[in-house]
Amino acid sequence: MTYLAAHPARVAALAVSHLELVGVALAVALFIAVPLGLWAARRPNVAPWLLGTLGAIYTIPSLALLAVFVEWFGLGFTPIFVALVLYAQFMLARNVVAGINDVDRAQVDAARGLGMSPPQVLLRVEFPQALPVLIGGVRIAAIAMISIATLGGYVGGVGLGVLIFNGLTLHQPQMIVAGSLAACALAIAVDATLRLAEAKTRPSTSSG
Amino acid sequence: MSISRARALTLIASAPAFARCAFDRSHVRIGSKNFTESFLIAEIYAQALENAGMPVERLFNLGSTQIAMAAMRRGDIDCYPEYTGTALIDVLHLPPIADSQTAYDVVARLFAQRYDIVWLRPSPMNDSQALATTPEIAAAAHLSTLSDIAAAAPHLRLATIQEFLARPDGLPGLQTRYGGFRFREIRTYDIALKYRALLENKADVASAFTTDGAIESDRLVILRDDRHLWSAYNVAPLARKAALQARPAIARVLNAVSPAITDQAARSMNAAVENSQADPADVAATFLKMLKGRPSQS
Amino acid sequence: MKAAQIAFESVAVRYPGSDRNAVDGVSFDLHGGELVVLLGPSGCGKSTLLRTVNRLVPLDEGRVVVDGRDVTQLDPVELRRGIGYVIQAVGLFAHMSVAQNIAVVPSLQGWTASQIAQRVDELLALVGLEPAAYRNRRPSKLSGGEAQRVGVARAIAARPRALLMDEPFGAVDVLARTALQRELVRIVSELETTTLFVTHDVDEAFRLADRIVVMRTGRVEQVATPLDLFDQPATPYVRDLVHAGDDVYRRYFVHARELLRTASA
Numbered sequence: 222m223t224y225l226a227a228h229p230a231r232v233a234a235l236a237v238s239h240l241e242l243v244g245v246a247l248a249v250a251l252f253i254a255v256p257l258g259l260w261a262a263r264r265p266n267v268a269p270w271l272l273g274t275l276g277a278i279y280t281i282p283s284l285a286l287l288a289v290f291v292e293w294f295g296l297g298f299t300p301i302f303v304a305l306v307l308y309a310q311f312m313l314a315r316n317v318v319a320g321i322n323d324v325d326r327a328q329v330d331a332a333r334g335l336g337m338s339p340p341q342v343l344l345r346v347e348f349p350q351a352l353p354v355l356i357g358g359v360r361i362a363a364i365a366m367i368s369i370a371t372l373g374g375y376v377g378g379v380g381l382g383v384l385i386f387n388g389l390t391l392h393q394p395q396m397i398v399a400g401s402l403a404a405c406a407l408a409i410a411v412d413a414t415l416r417l418a419e420a421k422t423r424p425s426t427s428s429g
Numbered sequence: 430m431s432i433s434r435a436r437a438l439t440l441i442a443s444a445p446a447f448a449r450c451a452f453d454r455s456h457v458r459i460g461s462k463n464f465t466e467s468f469l470i471a472e473i474y475a476q477a478l479e480n481a482g483m484p485v486e487r488l489f490n491l492g493s494t495q496i497a498m499a500a501m502r503r504g505d506i507d508c509y510p511e512y513t514g515t516a517l518i519d520v521l522h523l524p525p526i527a528d529s530q531t532a533y534d535v536v537a538r539l540f541a542q543r544y545d546i547v548w549l550r551p552s553p554m555n556d557s558q559a560l561a562t563t564p565e566i567a568a569a570a571h572l573s574t575l576s577d578i579a580a581a582a583p584h585l586r587l588a589t590i591q592e593f594l595a596r597p598d599g600l601p602g603l604q605t606r607y608g609g610f611r612f613r614e615i616r617t618y619d620i621a622l623k624y625r626a627l628l629e630n631k632a633d634v635a636s637a638f639t640t641d642g643a644i645e646s647d648r649l650v651i652l653r654d655d656r657h658l659w660s661a662y663n664v665a666p667l668a669r670k671a672a673l674q675a676r677p678a679i680a681r682v683l684n685a686v687s688p689a690i691t692d693q694a695a696r697s698m699n700a701a702v703e704n705s706q707a708d709p710a711d712v713a714a715t716f717l718k719m720l721k722g723r724p725s726q727s
Numbered sequence: 728m729k730a731a732q733i734a735f736e737s738v739a740v741r742y743p744g745s746d747r748n749a750v751d752g753v754s755f756d757l758h759g760g761e762l763v764v765l766l767g768p769s770g771c772g773k774s775t776l777l778r779t780v781n782r783l784v785p786l787d788e789g790r791v792v793v794d795g796r797d798v799t800q801l802d803p804v805e806l807r808r809g810i811g812y813v814i815q816a817v818g819l820f821a822h823m824s825v826a827q828n829i830a831v832v833p834s835l836q837g838w839t840a841s842q843i844a845q846r847v848d849e850l851l852a853l854v855g856l857e858p859a860a861y862r863n864r865r866p867s868k869l870s871g872g873e874a875q876r877v878g879v880a881r882a883i884a885a886r887p888r889a890l891l892m893d894e895p896f897g898a899v900d901v902l903a904r905t906a907l908q909r910e911l912v913r914i915v916s917e918l919e920t921t922t923l924f925v926t927h928d929v930d931e932a933f934r935l936a937d938r939i940v941v942m943r944t945g946r947v948e949q950v951a952t953p954l955d956l957f958d959q960p961a962t963p964y965v966r967d968l969v970h971a972g973d974d975v976y977r978r979y980f981v982h983a984r985e986l987l988r989t990a991s992a
């Protein structure tokens with residue numbers, strides 16, 4: 222705890238840059254994964270293939286993938302950012318597909334029969350009900366990304382990973398502890414916040 | 430919310446990512462390799478530049494010389510501390526040169542020619558390989574040079590790290606240059622525990638680097654390389670020519686700092702970080718502050 | 728608004744991968760304001776036929792004509808907004824309140840908020856649910872019977888000229904079902920909506936229908952009023968169907984209903 226106590230500003234600054242990295246990567250990942258998931262959810266022959274491919278990417282060891290990206294993009298923010306966006310696809314797209322497919326088919330039939338166009342069915346009936354599942358996916362993805370983003374300290378000088386890798390090199394366990402604790406705290410905070418959001422988007426069960 | 434509004438929001442949200450990538454080009458990017466001394470010296474360079482008003486980005490902990498050089502040539506970093514011996518042997522694949530000035534001149538000329546990389550002023554600090562022992566053992570066994578070690582080797586136990594046994598200029602080179610001796614016993618240790626073996630009388634001699642912090646804190650003795658096996662390993666700031674052209678102040682600032690890093694300064698700083706667990710940033714800051722207080726040396 | 732006229736002309740539908748037509752050569756008309764029941768066992772094609780009217784099922788042969796227009800010439804979304812649709816599973820939107828469910832088609836059509844609010848209360852009263860109590864309730868808090876009342880209200884909210892109902896009371900308990908059947912007759916006669924109603928329950932058909940279309944394996948066996956069906960079945964199959972079970976009670980019921988009809992006509 223001593224490094225944490227002695228250098229609170231440094232740890233805080235790195236925590237902020239860590240959160241920034243994860244936040245931006247998550248936003249861009251959603252921008253890709255949500256349309257992808259919506260497209261695949263409607264197609265029972267496509268969905269398993271897509272999720273299988275994304276799942277395979279997810280199993281590539283993050284350090285290996287990062288090394289390839291450093292080759293392509295150089296050091297710094299970009300390689301870890303791209304790696305995070307790619308890893309997040311699996312968890313996000315999978316939850317979009319699951320959320321949409323979980324929506325009661327009778328509701329979709331009724332919606333179509335009443336005269337909603339396909340986009341209206343999606344936006345007014347399916348998506349709002351899939352949202353809690355999607356946010357669940359965002360929560361899981363965010364926590365995984367907070368962990369994977371520590372590799373940003375290895376090749377980019379970004380985020381709390383800097384403390385962990387510096388601590389390893391300098392044989393200073395206190396640095397490693399500081400970086401790890403801060404990353405855990407971030408993960409817990411993000412998890413709690415998103416659980417709240419998830420709960421809020423579930424259809425309310427209170428009687429009118 | 431509608432699809433178009435969601436798209437706009439994510440574009441806006443991702444703007445910082447792209448802004449950052451562009452923005453970073455305006456910083457001076459300092460790299461370091463993945464060991465304490467490289468960290469410290471790079472931190473000294475970084476703070477010196479910051480004190481002179483330049484924005485600095487630190488990309489420390491790069492894995493190896495190859496990675497650091499690749500990063501330099503790609504422009505991912507603008508500057509990092511490198512050793513003349515390492516450049517000679519690992520980058521240029523030339524035989525070692527024991528004389529500091531000659532080694533420096535060779536690498537400076539060839540790097541400028543081949544890579545457009547400039548060697549700024551070197552430090553007196555020479556982080557070469559060495560064998561070390563305690564003053565007591567040195568006195569008792571009359572050890573002051575490596576030739577003495579070679580002669581006494583059959584009675585001596587060596588504590589070392591794996592790398593020393595593998596490097597051509599490690600034990601193999603030592604044995605070749607000094608007449609083919611064998612130690613009584615050789616044991617490898619983790620780099621952090623090596624000197625402990627010496628101090629706990631589990632070994633008589635340990636392989637070392639001349640600027641290891643333990644040499645000062647444990648008051649060890651370095652044996653003289655009388656047959657000049659080992660190359661000079663003076664550290665100097667390496668900078669990309671393009672970066673220097675864009676910011677000539679970089680050369681001025683670093684050239685003022687580099688000559689002040691002596692063997693002794695390096696040892697105390699290494700000891701502070703490794704033994705006393707001081708933060709390299711604090712140690713570097715102290716060094717620079719002390720430098721400011723001294724009359725300037727050309 | 729005048730009730731719709733619906734006509735089936737040699738309609739045939741075959742599902743991909745099937746070796747026989749689900750609906751085969753069906754032709755009959757619905758007159759404006761009629762309640763016609765499609766009656767038959769499961770698999771006879773009655774639901775498939777129903778869903779050709781709002782183009783949820785595409786035709787392979789023949790035409791479906793609504794108010795003189797071939798449905799394939801119309802925009803499907805507009806067509807469906809003008810035709811009410813009620814299904815057995817109800818399909819109330821779980822994330823919306825009762826009021827929001829009922830308001831779906833009116834809000835798609837751009838009604839104002841106050842028009843919608845008024846219509847919602849009107850409909851809740853019409854289907855026998857106290858507006859103040861039910862307006863803001865969630866579908867998960869409704870009984871089966873209440874849910875289907877809301878389903879009917881939702882289907883007729885935008886004053887469609889036709890109403891399609893696919894075994895709407897099948898999942899409701901027996902007591903509630905009788906009440907709902909009675910209410911339905913009242914509602915559709917008040918609103919003068921042409922209604923096509925699918926069921927496999929003979930008594931339900933007899934209770935609700937102005938005319939009954941008996942179907943078997945995709946084909947029409949007979950189209951007739953309940954009385955004619957009962958007294959003059961066209962085929963042995965129809966005869967066995969309508970006389971199965973408690974046909975003494977049914978006889979009294981059919982005749983009594985016919986008397987009431989002719990009396991009020």
